[in-house]
Amino acid sequence: MTPVKLIILFIIITMMQHHGIIYRTGKRNSARLGREALKDAIQPRSSNLNGSWRLKEVNDSDPIMTGQAPVEFETPPKNQDLLMSFFQDGTFTQIKDNGEYSFGKWSYDSLTESVFLTSNKKTEEIQAAFGVNVNGLRMLTFEFSQDNSISLVENARKTEKFKEDPFYSENNKWRLKPTQHENERQVRDRLKNYILHNICILKAANAREQAYVSKEFSQGIIKFYNVGIGVVERKQIPQSWIDSFYSREDAMEAYGIFEDYLRYGDHKKHATGNWVRDDSNILTDIHNGLK
Incomplete structure (x- = not known):
């Protein structure tokens, strides 16, 4: 490898470490599933929420501005990242890229296909829909109203x-x-x-x-x-x-x-x-x- 290529490689590694990302060779995306498993994993059931989900996009109408978002689960600004994790014991955590942290309990109603999030003694019902993006990863969309929603992509499957x-x-x-x-x-x-x-x-x-x-x-x-x-x-x-x-x-x-x-x-x-x-x-x- 030439000195120039070594310098470029060093710069790339430094940038990845600066952003908290260290790559491993020969490994795979932890959230990607096979076709049959994926088909089952997007069915409307509570077990399919388990795992971590990362903010994909926020629609054009911002619930924070219109006042239509739930008090305890505000839609983040479009330039802010968000990670939500759901666990088998009915608890969840929410972390923003600025370090802001919250947690609570959740439950899923398969009849209405909605999620109930409880935090700080307040419970909000949010419509939830599963899907698949172009990369074959599961998507989760929370719909606050017809014009207000956020989409999250599965970041990591649940741990054993x-x-x-x-x-x-x-x-x-x-x-x-x-x-x-x-x-x-x-x-x-x-x-x-x-x-x-x-x-x-x-x-x-x-x-x-x-x-x-x-x-x-x-x-x-x-x-x-x-x-x-x-x-x-x-x-x-x-x-x-x-x-x-x-x-x-x-x-x-x-x-x-x-x-x-x-x-x-x-x-x-x-x-x-x-x-x-x-x-x-x-x-x-x-x-x-x-x-």
């Missing part, structure tokens, strides 16, 4: 053990901003839950044989390497991660705890030949070591 899904609520407690300053133990626990979330990202990517490992909806201080775990520079800490703490001071305390463990903690060597599994094992050691 849904409580190990990176976007399951128990793995996202770190996103819940506290109402007051936290002590060292509480900051450490918040950091450990964030680490657990990243462990789940890697485990899910490995189990699904994903084509890439993405942290687009999980911006923070952890960096994945092939093989290894690192930490971003202080000046590159995402604001959305800082905002998950009560204050910047608390966030920097968590950063310091993680950075110190990387430098001075005891680390086992992991070399299975699968960097995703190795990074998951390394993070698990760090999580368990932060007692």
Whole structure:
């Protein structure tokens, strides 16, 4: 490979890492199904909601402007990304690309083909329709009214053990901003839950044989390497991660705890030949070591 090609390749890899995407060779799209399986997966039934769905498009009429959108489930602006995940225990989570996080319960009515979303003690009924896009991926359309709807494309199929899904609520407690300053133990626990979330990202990517490992909806201080775990520079800490703490001071305390463990903690060597599994094992050691 010529020096010019090497430079171009380095730039591409750097850009992918900047956006939280690391590609894996020889892997497939985790959401694409075979023809027969796909036909069954778009039938109007509750089990077909399970998994993660990413915003595809918002129609021209914005419910936020017209006041027709449900209070707890507002249609995002057209330039904003959104990930919704539905789980077998009737819970869901919603994460925007700016780090805004919400969660609640859901149920599906196959007779009316609508979804009931409950959050903050309020329940909204939304018409839901399944379909397939040109790439063979499942689509989910939420219709608020005749002129107001959003379309989501399946981002990842459900995990076999849904409580190990990176976007399951128990793995996202770190996103819940506290109402007051936290002590060292509480900051450490918040950091450990964030680490657990990243462990789940890697485990899910490995189990699904994903084509890439993405942290687009999980911006923070952890960096994945092939093989290894690192930490971003202080000046590159995402604001959305800082905002998950009560204050910047608390966030920097968590950063310091993680950075110190990387430098001075005891680390086992992991070399299975699968960097995703190795990074998951390394993070698990760090999580368990932060007692």
